[in-house]
Amino acid sequence: MEEKIIMDCHNHSNLSPDGENSPEDMVKRACELGITYYSLTDHLEINKFYDEEYLYEEPIKRGSEITPALAEKYADKIHMSYGIELGQPLQDMKLTERMLSSYKYDFIIGSLHMCDGWDDFYLLDYSKVSADMLMGLYFEEVLQMARWGEFDVLGHLTYPLRYITGENGIQIDMDKYLPIIKEIFSTLIKNDMGIEINTSGLRQKINKPLPDEYYVALYKELGGRILTVGSDAHRTADLGKGISECVMMAKRLGFDSLAFYKNRKPEFVKI
Numbered sequence: 001m002e003e004k005i006i007m008d009c010h011n012h013s014n015l016s017p018d019g020e021n022s023p024e025d026m027v028k029r030a031c032e033l034g035i036t037y038y039s040l041t042d043h044l045e046i047n048k049f050y051d052e053e054y055l056y057e058e059p060i061k062r063g064s065e066i067t068p069a070l071a072e073k074y075a076d077k078i079h080m081s082y083g084i085e086l087g088q089p090l091q092d093m094k095l096t097e098r099m100l101s102s103y104k105y106d107f108i109i110g111s112l113h114m115c116d117g118w119d120d121f122y123l124l125d126y127s128k129v130s131a132d133m134l135m136g137l138y139f140e141e142v143l144q145m146a147r148w149g150e151f152d153v154l155g156h157l158t159y160p161l162r163y164i165t166g167e168n169g170i171q172i173d174m175d176k177y178l179p180i181i182k183e184i185f186s187t188l189i190k191n192d193m194g195i196e197i198n199t200s201g202l203r204q205k206i207n208k209p210l211p212d213e214y215y216v217a218l219y220k221e222l223g224g225r226i227l228t229v230g231s232d233a234h235r236t237a238d239l240g241k242g243i244s245e246c247v248m249m250a251k252r253l254g255f256d257s258l259a260f261y262k263n264r265k266p267e268f269v270k271i
């Protein structure tokens with residue numbers, strides 16, 4: 001018997017270009033793990049939408065149709081909701097607005113994987129570009145996203161560090177970004193939005209959650225109460241990983257509940 005895992009609200013099926021398993025295999029695995037609250041959150045990368053390699057609309061449409069059916073099929077085992085990870089929403093507002101009004105989502109994670117005009121942090125060559133300059137652009141754009149406010153929780157606040165520090169060993173003086181990070185948190189709080197603890201960093205070289213305890217504590221201190229936790233698994237094998245550890249961290253920081261979204265509304269689940 002594997003340990004009970006309360007939730008996994010960030011993960012990808014093969015409806016994402018980089019996901020391996022079908023939505024049904026993902027929910028079956030979530031049931032096996034005893035996950036109580038589960039959101040499937042496939043990618044909708046607004047700026048890569050028309051990329052020849054991957055057209056996002058068809059899989060999003062399919063996800064919006066099959067997820068309610070799966071939720072019903074597995075209703076006696078798990079609470080399941082339909083989410084998306086909305087990447088770079090401000091980089092094509094017309095498209096973002098159309099996608100948000102065309103399909104029904106339970107939960108929207110707002111993420112920034114690449115700054116406007118730049119490639120994904122994962123793909124950049126840091127011997128040719130200043131990581132520090134990009135961090136500045138990153139937090140500026142995340143702040144704009146928080147002000148825009150049409151998503152539920154901010155995905156992996158410290159995403160660039162996964163690559164800049166984790167993969168490339170470049171240290172960033174994060175203290176100088178503290179004022180803007182505080183502003184991002186305050187804006188999210190004011191707009192009744194939340195943050196996630198993304199456990200994927202625990203499986204990667206950076207070896208800490210995104211964001212780590214320091215920032216989650218800061219969010220709490222500023223009045224943040226909406227918190228979700230997700231593995232960012234791209235295959236069944238990674239589902240639920242690191243969740244228990246991060247739930248313990250949330251408790252230690254004084255959170256007594258986590259949020260699970262249905263119909264874009266948080267339901268607070270005791271931890």
Ligand SMILES: [Zn+2]
Pocket residue numbers: 085111113155156
């Ligand atoms: Zn992401």
Ligand SMILES: [Zn+2]
Pocket residue numbers: 010011012085232
């Ligand atoms: Zn993701």
